[in-house]
Amino acid sequence: MNPLQTxxxxxxxxxxxxxxxxxxxxxxxxxxxxxxxxxxxxxGAKAQVAAQFASMGSNLLVVLPGTTTLGGQRGGYGSxxxxxxxxxxxxxxxxxxxxxxxxxxxxxxxLMSEDQNWSTRVxxxxxxxxxxxxxxxxxxxxxxxxxxxxxxxxxxxxxxVATQLFGANxxxxxxxxxxxxxxxxxxxxxxxxxxxxWGQDYDDVAFIPLKTFQTKIQGGLQQFISGQIYVxxxxxxxxxxxxxxxxxxxxxxxxxxxGQEDDFSIRNLTELAxxxxxxxxxxxxLLAGVAAVALLVGGIGIMNIMLVSVTERTREIGVRxxxxxxxxxxxxxFLVEALTLAIAGGFLGIVFGLAGGQLLAARFHWxxxxxxxxxxxxxxxxxLVGIVFGLYPARKASLLDPIEALRFE
Amino acid sequence: xxxxxxxxxxxxxxxxxxxxxxxxxxLRGVSLEVHEGESxxxxxxxxxxxxxxxxxxxxxxxxxxxxxLLADEEVSSLDRNELAxxxxxxxxxxxxxxxxxxRTSATENVExxxxxxxxxxxxRHELARAALTRVGLGDRLHHxxxxxxGGQQQxxxxxxxxxxxxxxxxxxxxxGNLDSVTSVEVMAIFQQLCDSGITVVLVTHEPDIARYAARxxxxxxxxxxSDQRQPPQRAAVKPTELASGGA
Numbered sequence: 001m002n003p004l005q006t007x008x009x010x011x012x013x014x015x016x017x018x019x020x021x022x023x024x025x026x027x028x029x030x031x032x033x034x035x036x037x038x039x040x041x042x043x044g045a046k047a048q049v050a051a052q053f054a055s056m057g058s059n060l061l062v063v064l065p066g067t068t069t070l071g072g073q074r075g076g077y078g079s080x081x082x083x084x085x086x087x088x089x090x091x092x093x094x095x096x097x098x099x100x101x102x103x104x105x106x107x108x109x110x111l112m113s114e115d116q117n118w119s120t121r122v123x124x125x126x127x128x129x130x131x132x133x134x135x136x137x138x139x140x141x142x143x144x145x146x147x148x149x150x151x152x153x154x155x156x157x158x159x160x161v162a163t164q165l166f167g168a169n170x171x172x173x174x175x176x177x178x179x180x181x182x183x184x185x186x187x188x189x190x191x192x193x194x195x196x197x198w199g200q201d202y203d204d205v206a207f208i209p210l211k212t213f214q215t216k217i218q219g220g221l222q223q224f225i226s227g228q229i230y231v232x233x234x235x236x237x238x239x240x241x242x243x244x245x246x247x248x249x250x251x252x253x254x255x256x257x258x259g260q261e262d263d264f265s266i267r268n269l270t271e272l273a274x275x276x277x278x279x280x281x282x283x284x285x286l287l288a289g290v291a292a293v294a295l296l297v298g299g300i301g302i303m304n305i306m307l308v309s310v311t312e313r314t315r316e317i318g319v320r321x322x323x324x325x326x327x328x329x330x331x332x333x334f335l336v337e338a339l340t341l342a343i344a345g346g347f348l349g350i351v352f353g354l355a356g357g358q359l360l361a362a363r364f365h366w367x368x369x370x371x372x373x374x375x376x377x378x379x380x381x382x383x384l385v386g387i388v389f390g391l392y393p394a395r396k397a398s399l400l401d402p403i404e405a406l407r408f409e
Numbered sequence: 410x411x412x413x414x415x416x417x418x419x420x421x422x423x424x425x426x427x428x429x430x431x432x433x434x435x436l437r438g439v440s441l442e443v444h445e446g447e448s449x450x451x452x453x454x455x456x457x458x459x460x461x462x463x464x465x466x467x468x469x470x471x472x473x474x475x476x477x478l479l480a481d482e483e484v485s486s487l488d489r490n491e492l493a494x495x496x497x498x499x500x501x502x503x504x505x506x507x508x509x510x511x512r513t514s515a516t517e518n519v520e521x522x523x524x525x526x527x528x529x530x531x532x533r534h535e536l537a538r539a540a541l542t543r544v545g546l547g548d549r550l551h552h553x554x555x556x557x558x559g560g561q562q563q564x565x566x567x568x569x570x571x572x573x574x575x576x577x578x579x580x581x582x583x584x585g586n587l588d589s590v591t592s593v594e595v596m597a598i599f600q601q602l603c604d605s606g607i608t609v610v611l612v613t614h615e616p617d618i619a620r621y622a623a624r625x626x627x628x629x630x631x632x633x634x635s636d637q638r639q640p641p642q643r644a645a646v647k648p649t650e651l652a653s654g655g656a
Contacts, residue, residue, distance in 0.1 A: 001524060001525055001527055002527070005524060009524070012513075016512050016513075315508065316510055318508070319508045319509075319510065319521070320521065320525070321496075322467075322496060323496065323501075323502065323521050323522040323525065323569065324494065324496050324497020324525040324526065324573075325493060325525045326493040326494070327489055327490065327493075329525060402469050403464050403469050403470060406508065
């Protein structure tokens with residue numbers, strides 16, 4: 001008897017009990033679709049987090065000035081200005097792992113176009129900043145070195161600000177915007193960065209040259225940086241090293257002895273991204289684990305039904321043996337029946353899993369990412385479940401004594 | 410027909426079953442020779458050992474001691490696979506309760522032995538149709554068992570037994586579940602098969618049925634009590650008439 005004939009005999013036996021076959025398969029369908037949907041959603045979330053952190057800037061470190069402690073009352077970051085412009089220059093020029101460094105000063109301000117106004121945050125910075133944050137202009141041209149050196153009154157608008165002031169799809173390049181009543185020319189509109197996972201709108205910003213910010217907004221040059229230093233490391237792998245080097249350089253420059261606390265702090269966004277991705281991976285694994293248990297339960301369901309089926313069809317097995325079926329023919333038939341149930345369940349599970357994942361994703365606005373290897377693994381795994389849980393009933397059937405089987409009532 | 414060499418040859422066959430601590434001697438030394446084309450009825454009360462003898466002749470079971478030669482081949486030492494092959498190629502079974510697969514057409518039921526012989530679909534169909542036509546069911550190829558009368562079901566079972574062109578057909582109380590008229594019809598088919606050279610071994614406890622065989626072996630307490638030849642009574646109905654008559 002060739003495999004094709006065995007398959008035909010097995011599928012005919014399954015089709016004779018359509019409802020039972022379907023219900024048996026249901027366990028596998030639910031298990032596989034759960035695995036598929038859970039992994040797809042988990043992977044989607046992971047990809048979204050990765051994309052968000054990538055949009056914040058690659059290999060990004062943020063150096064924040066220290067905190068004050070006044071009579072036991074501790075201020076937040078930046079409450080004491082400890083970072084100097086010389087610190088910035090040193091970080092930029094002395095450290096091999098640092099590719100870019102730029103100051104970011106900020107202030108809340110009301111922006112006015114001819115007929116609209118909008119309150120947002122205005123940042124003063126240098127062109128390097130946009131390289132660190134991997135942020136290109138969508139319209140107009142980017143900030144140039146001559147803008148920072150000359151202290152020109154130009155502004156780059158984030159998408160949200162541009163839309164609020166000039167309407168959607170308008171081109172505000174060349175138009176005038178008043179910031180604190182000082183007219184600025186719109187030099188460009190930045191590409192959209194979207195929202196952070198905690199809902200902060202990256203595009204609700206405006207950028208002006210650092211020197212302009214210092215003279216027009218802040219009111220005079222200062223020795224200390226009243227903001228943060230953004231640092232771009234040479235590579236993702238170097239961010240941790242850059243963090244160490246910046247720490248020791250600044251400690252050295254600020255003459256902080258061993259055992260004393262830093263008067264600044266450094267945020268490593270790559271590390272943050274990794275941590276978040278790691279926790280998402282844990283959740284995905286957990287969900288997939290629960291789903292795998294469902295699949296296992298489905299396998300036990302198959303075994304259960306196959307055992308019932310063997311008992312119920314004892315006489316059939318006897319007849320088949322009497323007319324010349326060898327033990328291995330019987331073994332093959334029942335194994336193929338279990339396998340067919342499992343694989344059919346696997347394929348249906350993939351269909352339902354993908355559909356269910358899409359549905360959940362659409363309903364809750366979750367991102368979804370389907371990994372083909374997970375589909376392949378699910379099919380292989382459900383086939384394995386079929387073999388493992390089908391083997392015992394099939395073996396039991398093949399070991400029946402034909403005389404006993406024929407006499408079975 | 411090589412009438413001189415027996416087709417079935419049992420030499421001092423015994424069979425002992427172990428039921429817990431008790432040994433049950435089902436056969437206590439049976440010797441029997443059956444030639445090709447013979448029709449033989451094995452009779453006896455229940456517990457006489459006739460079913461055990463039938464199982465051994467049918468290669469469903471092996472003797473505890475003694476030899477059993479089927480077509481000059483020693484089968485008492487064959488393993489399960491080899492016995493299955495013998496059943497498939499040389500033997501055909503007919504049971505009291507028909508033992509057809511439910512929800513399966515007559516053709517598919519009859520094809521079953523051919524399936525395990527490894528024949529292709531088309532050959533199986535052709536042979537099954539021929540066998541069913543031979544027992545007068547050429548017009549019921551696709552009927553399921555529950556759509557047929559007892560007599561028709563038993564004829565499907567006979568078609569299944571003869572489809573692989575066996576040397577011996579073993580029938581275990583083939584008329585036990587049939588009324589007397591249908592029983593005669595079924596016996597007519599057996600006689601026709603016997604006329605065409607197939608050896609028919611019947612197991613029955615009904616003397617009325619045993620009359621249709623040319624030889625009657627009486628079993629008692631695991632031994633052959635008597636072995637007599639007789640002129641068989643001819644079953645009145647011809648299978649060709651059955652085809653149109655139905656039942």
